[in-house]
Amino acid sequence: MSRGIGRAIYEDSVCFLIGNGRLKKEELVMRKIFSIVIFTCFLFTIPVIVFAAEGQCAAIDKVTLQLKWTPQAQFAGYYVANELGYYKDECLDVTIRPGGLSTEPEEVVSKGDAQFGITWQASMLSFVDKGMSVKAIAQVFQTGGMRLLSWKESNIRSADDLKGKKVAVWFGGHQWELLATLAKRGLDPDKDVTLVSQSMDMNLLLEHKVDVASAMTYNELAQVLEAVNPATGKLFQLADLNVIDFNKEGNAMLEDRIFVMADWLKDPKNQDIAVRFLRASLRGWIYCRNHPDDAVTIVLKMAPGLGRSHQSWQMNEVNKLIWPSPHGIGVMDAKRWDETAKILHRYHVTKTVADRSVYTNEFVEKALRSLKDLDTKGANWKPQVVTLAEGGH
Numbered sequence: 001m002s003r004g005i006g007r008a009i010y011e012d013s014v015c016f017l018i019g020n021g022r023l024k025k026e027e028l029v030m031r032k033i034f035s036i037v038i039f040t041c042f043l044f045t046i047p048v049i050v051f052a053a054e055g056q057c058a059a060i061d062k063v064t065l066q067l068k069w070t071p072q073a074q075f076a077g078y079y080v081a082n083e084l085g086y087y088k089d090e091c092l093d094v095t096i097r098p099g100g101l102s103t104e105p106e107e108v109v110s111k112g113d114a115q116f117g118i119t120w121q122a123s124m125l126s127f128v129d130k131g132m133s134v135k136a137i138a139q140v141f142q143t144g145g146m147r148l149l150s151w152k153e154s155n156i157r158s159a160d161d162l163k164g165k166k167v168a169v170w171f172g173g174h175q176w177e178l179l180a181t182l183a184k185r186g187l188d189p190d191k192d193v194t195l196v197s198q199s200m201d202m203n204l205l206l207e208h209k210v211d212v213a214s215a216m217t218y219n220e221l222a223q224v225l226e227a228v229n230p231a232t233g234k235l236f237q238l239a240d241l242n243v244i245d246f247n248k249e250g251n252a253m254l255e256d257r258i259f260v261m262a263d264w265l266k267d268p269k270n271q272d273i274a275v276r277f278l279r280a281s282l283r284g285w286i287y288c289r290n291h292p293d294d295a296v297t298i299v300l301k302m303a304p305g306l307g308r309s310h311q312s313w314q315m316n317e318v319n320k321l322i323w324p325s326p327h328g329i330g331v332m333d334a335k336r337w338d339e340t341a342k343i344l345h346r347y348h349v350t351k352t353v354a355d356r357s358v359y360t361n362e363f364v365e366k367a368l369r370s371l372k373d374l375d376t377k378g379a380n381w382k383p384q385v386v387t388l389a390e391g392g393h
Contacts, residue, residue: 057091061273066114067099070200071303073288073314074218074256075118076295077140081284083298090276101170101200106134109261115270116277121254121340122176122349128358129350133262136359138278138330140285141321144252145217146177148244149202149224154211156242159185159249165211168198176349178214180251183347202227212244218317222310226392235390251347253340255321258330271363279367282329286374289319289381310392316384323378330364 067075078096081087087094097114099105105117106127124134148167150156156165159181169175175195182189189195196210202223205213215221221243229236246252258278264270288295292315299311322329337359345353368376 060093062093064095064114066097066105066108066117068118069099073299073311076288076299077285079302080287080295080298081280086280086283090280117259125354134259135262136257136259138258138364139332141256143321144255145321147215148212149215150212150242163192166194168196168204168210168213170198177246180343180347181249218314222313226388274363275366278364307392309389313386316386323381325377328368328376331361332359
């Protein structure tokens with residue numbers, strides 16, 4: 001409020017109080033004090049009124065987010081956005097639906113049981129290749145976290161060494177990086193290796209029932225490192241393992257991203273919902289970067305049975321996959337998209353090379369423009385040092 005307006009309110013207040021009569025000096029002083037108090041209260045009232053007006057929603061839009069896996073820090077940004085009211089700020093009522101081994105987020109979203117889904121590019125493009133019309137609207141993870149683990153004594157040091165081995169992998173859209181790698185090395189998945197359906201733990205590897213097991217850096221790798229090595233009585237160390245990195249194999253594919261049905265996105269109202277959902281979700285992920293311990297606490301509130309050290313490891317490793325985001329968190333890198341699409345086609349996961357029309361940066365860029373006061377790139381972010389405890393507790 002300008003000083004001129006304040007002065008006018010003051011003068012009007014005095015005129016109202018004294019009218020056309022003459023006041024004694026003491027009365028005039030008292031009237032001045034009274035008018036100043038009124039003016040001060042007016043000043044402090046205005047911001048509250050404005051804030052309340054901005055916080056009101058003409059309507060609350062209810063949407064569902066389908067996760068690719070069970071509740072854990074892999075999805076911390078969404079849980080944080082819900083818990084801290086970021087979705088509520090955007091006039092959204094968001095239900096976060098857990099995934100699992102048998103969950104295909106693309107199928108859930110295509111049936112209308114969710115409006116938003118989390119999936120990997122390999123899985124999404126396999127559905128696109130079958131005619132499903134989905135569209136990626138934000139690429140949250142910038143690098144791939146999937147690995148193959150084996151024991152050091154097995155001497156399985158590269159994909160060439162997989163021939164004749166039992167390899168555990170999750171199906172339901174998680175197998176494509178492995179299949180592409182086998183094809184690149186000329187290995188037939190039906191003849192040259194024995195593929196075993198992997199459970200949600202690492203017992204198959206820990207009990208030596210398979211030679212190789214799939215692992216995410218943020219989850220299953222930690223499960224092995226949280227187990228006790230019977231030979232030493234201490235926890236296993238990275239030095240006890242061989243790790244095949246799909247990034248180094250040249251077959252790493254883009255992982256966690258947010259997608260919707262293309263037809264749903266044609267409606268201008270849904271486009272607005274998408275921008276609001278992304279803005280809140282990105283705020284959640286930025287919070288996870290800046291306050292990882294608090295983010296873990298929120299995740300544990302959603303899933304109390306999880307171990308804190310394991311989730312702290314996971315939060316740290318997930319942050320490694322997100323940050324830095326050179327173009328801003330959520331923006332799809334066209335080159336990385338093309339690389340993944342070509343890998344999938346080259347190794348017969350898809351019949352055609354998916355073009356760039358299957359994703360859009362339009363809505364995430366709109367969301368980022370309204371977050372200009374936040375660090376959306378994380379160029380200077382540094383990972384934590386996390387110590388795992390036995391069993392991840």
